[in-house]
Amino acid sequence: MSDIEEVLRGIVGPGHVLVDPDLRAAYETDWTRRFTGTARCVVRPRDTAEVAAVVRACAAAGVPITVQGGNTGLVGGGVPDRGEVLLSLTRLSDLEPVDELESQVTAGAGVTLEKLQAHARAAGLDVGVDLAARSAATVGGMVATNAGGIRVLRYGSMRDQLTGLEAVLADGTVLTRLAGLAKDNTGYDLTQLLAGSEGTLAVITRVRLRLVPLLPARAVALVAVDGTEGALALLAAARSRLATLSAAELCYADGIDLVRAHGRLSAPFAEDYPAYVLLECAAHSDPTDEILELLADCDAVQDATVAGDQVGRARLWAYRETHTEAISAAGVPVKLDVCVPLRELAGLVAELPGAVAAVAPGARGIVFGHVNEGNLHVNVLGAGEHAEEVTDAVLRLVAQRHGSISSEHGVGRAKVPWLELSRSEAELAALRRIKTAFDPDGILNPGVLLPVR
Amino acid sequence: MSDIEEVLRGIVGPGHVLVDPDLRAAYETDWTRRFTGTARCVVRPRDTAEVAAVVRACAAAGVPITVQGGNTGLVGGGVPDRGEVLLSLTRLSDLEPVDELESQVTAGAGVTLEKLQAHARAAGLDVGVDLAARSAATVGGMVATNAGGIRVLRYGSMRDQLTGLEAVLADGTVLTRLAGLAKDNTGYDLTQLLAGSEGTLAVITRVRLRLVPLLPARAVALVAVDGTEGALALLAAARSRLATLSAAELCYADGIDLVRAHGRLSAPFAEDYPAYVLLECAAHSDPTDEILELLADCDAVQDATVAGDQVGRARLWAYRETHTEAISAAGVPVKLDVCVPLRELAGLVAELPGAVAAVAPGARGIVFGHVNEGNLHVNVLGAGEHAEEVTDAVLRLVAQRHGSISSEHGVGRAKVPWLELSRSEAELAALRRIKTAFDPDGILNPGVLLPVR
Known part of the structure; x- marks a missing residue:
């Protein structure tokens, strides 16, 4: 060589x-x-x-x-x-001026989400996807993994922001499709194919993204409900009545206890409840009244607190957002990211503790997530040497309930052994045919997404 | 054999x-x-x-x-x-009950859009895509061609409604992915790849579609503007201020004249104007005031008329929707469906008459379309035996302005000779590799989308 x-x-x-x-x-x-x-x-x-x-x-x-x-x-x-x-790809950090007429922007793969957000907001617009790793996560990686986050309910995942891209194929050929046409039916959508392909088909070098209106008025409600079914009832009501709904997050009593102990937070309500939903609405004008009306009418609401000011909103978000940090402080968790159809969500949540205990006695799962997509982040503490068995048990439960073993994180190297739980033999064969068509020698990201053959 | x-x-x-x-x-x-x-x-x-x-x-x-x-x-x-x-595929007309929890439905490929709309509306929901051929167009065909229509501005094209599908590959293998998961990152998105593939990669047999809220309150404005630039200024204002905006359609004086003569419609305004934009807003409560405020503030507005009742709305829509019928009554048009980036739209519209006249003296182009996507339907009357030259001239203009030779209709057999205007050699090679990976013997729809080799 x-x-x-x-x-x-x-x-x-x-x-x-x-x-x-x-x-x-x-x-x-x-x-x-x-x-x-x-x-x-x-x-x-x-x-x-x-x-x-x-x-x-x-x-x-x-x-x-x-x-x-x-x-x-x-x-x-x-x-x-x-x-x-x-x-x-972090040096591919060129950022073109915001195209205000189209509400779009072209960014190098190495531009961080945070930089892109600042750039969009300076033009009175915003990025449709937001997530906690914004200071380091790059838009190229976010497209390659079809990143999700807290605003999927309103604006979709990263693929839904994408109107074009530039990528280098395994033979060094450059594909460039950056005109940002909103509607373009001239053959297979290579842009959508590369989104979520985790670097196994091509190296994404630039992306063209649609931007969304910058919405200055926000209101957040933390709502106590009697469990997963109550959370779903609240979600259904919120989705049909709140046109400004932009987030719906779910957590449970055990997670809130952990978060409170870690962050020395006061109890959100006078009583404890089995589950909690955080709703956020964003609009041009204050959506607080809209939320209050919904909460007054919805039977699933056990108690609720609403904040329209920035400090109050951050205080309510902390109950949800501090989960990751509080869990990490309590130990090294097995972290899984799954989703199921909504009708399966309550059943899955009910089954999880038993399934975890069966393979890892003494372990406990803390669950939270994005309820609109049936997307749960399952964090298992105390699994010890049984991490693989816990992963296997949880992912099998999810598959039995017609769910996905990777809702927003992707397959990477970690989920390859379980991919067949979410993909039929026919689908896996189709994935392999696509991989071979684009990268016959297996040069790009071997071992990621698909097993090395 | x-x-x-x-x-x-x-x-x-x-x-x-x-x-x-x-x-x-x-x-x-x-x-x-x-x-x-x-x-x-x-x-x-x-x-x-x-x-x-x-x-x-x-x-x-x-x-x-x-x-x-x-x-x-x-x-x-x-x-x-x-x-x-x-x-x-018209006999594949099974229609499952609406999944109200997920706001989704699974339909056989042969279900017509009209049947699906009635089905969704009976459950208090609606289909995100609407188009004139609704009584015959089937959802399978609409997914295979990624159909657009008048609501793309609000809800996207057919691919954006799609959360899963079932399809038969060229070897008879069945791919089934109908769980309708809102977020699923387990490898290449086969669903999105088949959307818009025009039956060349697989035969779509069932589709899973998200539904949207049924919005009972609508208001329509017909707005006179001084030309394409004025239409774009109005669009920008409407897009940033009207959260309920669901359609923005563009037409011109010559089209309105033809429509008026054909349908014996009265003039929309006391004076004639170079161009007209139809805006529609849809919401839970009457959006008329919101539209009126926008129109009062927007400098691009030369004159405007607004209707909130069904008869009045239909009267205003007729100025736009009767274009196809009025044009057909005037002759057999060359029909083209193109789009360009919005910054190129005014230039394209200005250049079209000269380009058409150069290859087909005496021919005239009537242009209308979906302004938000820069999508123009170019109908050329009187091209006679110069239909191919007219097509070629118009599509070359579009390509020079970084546009697409097929915005919503697809490539089919008609646009194959011009596909290279919208796709680079590298892209065409990638399309062919995908075709070969899925259909090595060229059994499915030969001659459609890609040239037969």
């Missing part, structure tokens, strides 16, 4: 090929420290042409590539395995 | 294999009578299992298939060419 590092230095400059283990380290382990591997080097191109040259060089040398954005993924999809070239 | 008709009779019953030319005729010509061909027979399966058996039989015999839904397409994509088996 020729010295690929030397070739890569010629493409991106010597300062952007990192071979020293100390320099590679930050790229070789994900931020949760659950996934780690070894890259033969890290290469940091600055534009699409350099990415294409890097991919061509690796393809010619038969060296596989792991593609990485902000390294904020939760399933190890951007972490190398055994000696790949790690292609980091 | 074995007698394929005999095999097909064994699958669907003798009454559903039509060989007699008189019986085939209605399937062999599209409703516009612009596209016609010959099928060796028409086969009408009643469910997915029969479709799979038909596809397997045709694949085994090496007989290509043309897939047809309601035969309301505008680009000849569902019309046979030379002796294919015509696979008609």
Whole structure:
């Protein structure tokens, strides 16, 4: 094999090929420290042409590539395995002016969500997707993994923001489709195919995104309900009556207890309740009255508190958003991200403790999530050496209830062994045919999404 | 070759294999009578299992298939060419109960839009896509062509309604993904890949669609503006201020004159204006005041009339909706469906008359469309024997302005010669690789979307 590092230095400059283990380290382990591997080097191109040259060089040398954005993924999809070239896209940070006529913007794959949000808001617009990792997560990675977050109810996932992209195929060919046409029926939608493909079909270098109106008036309600069924009843009422609804988050008594103890928060209500729903509405004018009317009419509401000011809203959001931090403080959790059809949600939540206890005695699951999509983040504490059995038990329950083993995090390396729970043999064969059509030599992200054959 | 008709009779019953030319005729010509061909027979399966058996039989015999839904397409994509088996899906008309919890429904490919609308409305919901061919257009065809229509501004195209589907691949394998999960990141999105693939990758047999709230209160404004730029200024204001905006349609003075003469309609305003925008808002409560406020504030408005009652709304919609009928009454038009980025729209509209006149002296283009998507329906009257030159000239103009040669109608057979205007060589190669991966022997819809090789 020729010295690929030397070739890569010629493409991106010597300062952007990192071979020293100390320099590679930050790229070789994900931020949760659950996934780690070894890259033969890290290469940091600055534009699409350099990415294409890097991919061509690796393809010619038969060296596989792991593609990485902000390294904020939760399933190890951007972490190398055994000696790949790690292609980091963070230097692709060009950000074009907001196209106000179209409400769209074109951004380099390495632009962080936070930078994009600031850019959009300066033009009186906003990004439809928001998530906690915004300061590091890059838009390229968010498209490649079809990121979700707290606003999916209102604006959809990352793929729904996408009106075009630019990508480098496994042979170094560049596909460019950035005109941002809202309606374009000229053959297979390559843009949608690459969204959520986790870097296994192409390297996304630029994305064209629709923006949404910046809504200055927000109101948040924290609502106590008698359990999952009550949460669903409230959701149904909110969805049909609140045109401004932008988030509906679900959590349970055990999670709230943990959050309260961790953050020394006061109890939200005089009494304790089995479950809680946080609703957020966003509009041009104050949506508080609309929420109050709904709460007054909805039988599922056991108690509720509403905040229209920023401090009050943040106080209510903290009960939901501090879950991750409070759980991590209590131990190293097995983290799963699943969804089921809404009619299956209460049954799944009821079955989880038994299923977890059966394989990991003494372990306990804390559950919270995005109720509109039936999307639960299942965090199991105290699983000890039974992490794999817990994962297996929970994912099998989800599959029995016609759910998905990965609702918003993707497959990555972590979920590959369980992919067949969510995908039929016929579907897996179709996925493999697509992979082979785009990347016949398996250069791009081997071991991610599909098993290496 | 074995007698394929005999095999097909064994699958669907003798009454559903039509060989007699008189019986085939209605399937062999599209409703516009612009596209016609010959099928060796028409086969009408009643469910997915029969479709799979038909596809397997045709694949085994090496007989290509043309897939047809309601035969309301505008680009000849569902019309046979030379002796294919015509696979008609209109008998796949099962309609499951509306899933009110999820606001979704599963429908057989042969269910008409009109039936689906009635079904959804009976449950207090509605279908996000609406179009004029609703009484015959089938949901399978609408997904296969990613149909658009008048509500794309609010709810997106058919692909945006789609949460899952069932389809038969070229080898007879059935893919079933109908759980309707709102968020599911377990590999390449086959559902989105098949949407808009025009029957060339698989035969869609069932679809799972999200439904939208049924909005009882509507208001329509017909607004006179000074031209395309004025229309865009009005659109921008409406989009940012009217959360209930659900349609924004554009037409011009020459179209309005034709419509008025054809339908004996009175003038909408005391004076004539260069262009007109129809805005519709839909909400739970009357949006009339919201529209009136916008119109009062927007400098682009030259004159305006607003209707909140059903008769008044229909009267205003007639100025826009009668365009197709009035144009057809005036002659046989060359019909093109294009879009460009909004910044290119005024330039394109200005250039069109000259470009048409250069290749077809005396011809004239009537233009109308969906302004939010930059989507124009260009209808050229009097092109005579220069239809192909007119098509070529208009589509080249569109391509120069970074537009799409098919915004909502698809490629079909009609646009194949011009596909390279909208797709780069690299993209066409990627489309072909996908086609080959799914249908290596070219059994499904040969000659549609991609050239036969």
